[in-house]
Amino acid sequence: MITPASTPAANIRFRDPQIEMAHGAGGKASRRLVEGLFAPLLFGAAPGPLGDAAQVQIQGTTVAITTDSFVVKPLSFPGGSIGELAVNGTVNDLAVSGARAQALVVTFVLEAGLPTPVLEAEVRAMAKAAQDAGVRIAAGDTKVVEHGKADQMYISTTGIGHLLHGVSIDPRSVRVGDKILLSGPIGDHGVTILLARGELDLEADLRSDTRSVLPLVETLIRAAGPGVRWMRDPTRGGAATSLNELARDCGLGMVLFEDQIPVRDTVRGACELLGLDPLHIANEGQFLAVVSPEYADAAINALSLAPGGGEAQVIGEVRTQPAGTVLVTTLYGGSRIVDMLVGDPLPRIC
Amino acid sequence: MCLAIPGKIVEISSGNADSALVEVAGVRRKIDLGLLQDDKPVPGDWVLIHVGFAMSKISEQDALEQMNTLKILGEAEGAIQEVKGYGLEDVN
């Protein structure tokens, strides 16, 4: 989810005549929609960058709140299912905003004709994911639509939580020299889904990486809290999109070292076969963090020793140039700009 | 036009000699061998895959030779420079 700390009340700048799939892909088109249509009309007056969760004052206490919806085909895939994504996704959005999820509310939009065992399986998956994540599902709503109007089911979750102490997330606090950390290998989820659709004659031993990243985030904050400037979970649009957004928000350059970006061999192989870039592929169990240089070592040490953090890596650093851009460099001195995703990542033959 | 990937033939389909299972970094894919009829590959062979078809067999021998050529690239030049440094060619 993207919410503003606060955003400009400008005229509507969204000029596309109709909604396309690209507007939901998490890349440039999505950003155009949010910044150009939703923000001016819904989000109010003062300027500020968009974040993963909003902070709201309620009777003197600040709570964090976020929402996300889950539309995935197939519903169930190696490593997880839509139910788990629905819980973990929202818990993670809160976590990378520096908040611990306390409770979720859930909305189901169900397609008439959905077999009950399928629904039950997802509800069980949600219950288990909520238990694993230490979050309560407090309430919900259900709507049923006609056959053909929803891909079996859509789930939406809204999460609320309290702010974690010892950390303050703000892209404007990012400085030259800060290190860019990644919690683990990228590309697992998106490629798993692509293969699970069965449209390609491809098979691989791959699982979605869906999990709550809250424990790792808490580990990071304990070890390096004062040095943590920014975090994000790179879901749709991939790590490239998240880092491009940061680069734009802080006006600095994100320089990544290609050989240090963790990618599983199978993901690399599938991406080579399809002509896709792992940096543009969705992840559901990883997060990016920007940490000041004094705290970077402590951060990466703590993460790599924590359960599930063994593959955490420093993947780059913040520099003045190229401003507002993400640059990937190779060991032999080559470099390339990695842009935000334009639409859905399309496999290519050329 | 150009995206083609090396893959290793894992098995030839039992029902159809033109179909094979190929593996690339742990990813398995079914491909068509119809364009390699004149030189049918067997399991263990490496082939170049483009849009689901095997285009060519990959010669491990040629790949090794290429790597060797590249490795001695700088070395040969280094040797020449060193010899020049001895000033031997100035001696009549």
Place this chain on the structure above:
Amino acid sequence: MRFVDEFREPELISRTAEEIRRLAGTELHYRMMEVCGGHTHAIYRFGLKDILPSNIELIHGPGCPVCVLPMGRIDDGLAIAQQPDVIFAAFGDMMRVPGTQGSPLEHKARGMDVRIVYSPSDALKLARLNPEKHVMFFAIGFETTAPSTALTMMRARAEGIRNFSVFCNHVTIIPAIRAILDSPDMRLDAFIGPGHVSTVIGCRPYEWIAQNERKPIVVSGFEPLDLLQSIVMLLRQLNAGEARVENQYKRVVPWEGNHAALRAMAEVFQLRPYFEWRGLGFISQSALRVNDKYAEWDAEQRFEVPGIRVTDPKAAQCGEVLKGVLKPHQCKLFGRECTPEHPIGALMVSTEGSCAAYHSYEHRKAAMEPSLTSIA
């Protein structure tokens, strides 16, 4: 990954780059054209320009089959697919290419049945699975891809599958190279020859470039070491005043080509007398159409094709960029009216089109201070 990682080995890349610097010296300026779009993409993806000396200029050639496809042909293909019960199937590369009424993806959003396929066999499979519909495969590509289309059509015929046809836009590489060399404003020293097209046509078809035009050509692979080694081979020839065809991509390219692939093409296709190439104009004997034996599987014979001709907006300088006369950022529309999100010309849509590659990978780097681009 075997046969990939070895050719990306950083130490060897650095050493080969040094050899290039030594061979290139400082006196001369070398202009080399890489014909094939896949090479253009590789050059940008691996940041190879950063490690080449500034007196080696790489010029991007017209070997991007999406880029040279006139907009009218996309309109024609989409017009066929407007018919009821027709499924439009094409590779991912085609999906965002704009026709005058929008791209295939935009048509899909408006209700057309548009499917992405990863192989012509996928399109045939769609036909088998949907007997009440007709699947029209929008075929693109040079000689690398044409044999696979041909073989698929042979299979359709053998199995008696009648609800399948191909809208054929396959083009051939040699006439494109000839057009480049015939162009009066062109000055080139050498060619990096297409790698995968050559697995089909072999290396002989390039001999006239060396013998008649006196330009060296090295058929190259796609990994960083392949491209760098090819440049070493070209520099050696140029420095010695030679002009020969060499095969750097020996592990994959047979000098004589792939006869089974050539037979499949001959079985199904014939040369069109002429074909319009976007930016290059009409070139004779440069494209394939389905022959009469396979008329039943030729979308242009099964359906009414409007034959729409669309001229590019005058301001768009796709032609000059395609021929390597202008660099992408020198086109007046580049980065302004024409961007990857709102492409005006196909060079901006296809990921291997020079403009898209330049926009995505390069032009913000150009704004950086020079010292910061050498990070090693």
